[in-house]
Amino acid sequence: MFARTILLTVLAATCGATDHPSEDGPDDITQEEVRPIDQHFCCSEVASTKPLSGEGCVAIGKESINSCEIVLYCAADWLKEGGTVTCL
Numbered sequence: 001m002f003a004r005t006i007l008l009t010v011l012a013a014t015c016g017a018t019d020h021p022s023e024d025g026p027d028d029i030t031q032e033e034v035r036p037i038d039q040h041f042c043c044s045e046v047a048s049t050k051p052l053s054g055e056g057c058v059a060i061g062k063e064s065i066n067s068c069e070i071v072l073y074c075a076a077d078w079l080k081e082g083g084t085v086t087c088l
Helices: 002-014 062-067
Strands: 039-042 045-047 053-055 058-060 071-074 078-081 084-087
Touching (some): 039 062, 071 084
Antiparallel strands (some): 045 053, 053 084, 078 084
């Protein structure tokens, strides 16, 4: 009975243990930027030509739409450079 207890203890202690824990996974995994698919922007100007774009834009949540005079909505992906937003 004593040998069985020792065997179970040793087995439980070594289960899942590795000699080199730093080698468990690849190092080349990069974290991609996570952002919403659709987004509302409060802008100072919005162009109605395709693709839709706006100047002086800041991202806002849906709850802030009514506090903004000009809203740009990008239903799909979008690109923001400085204050200029372009819906893709």
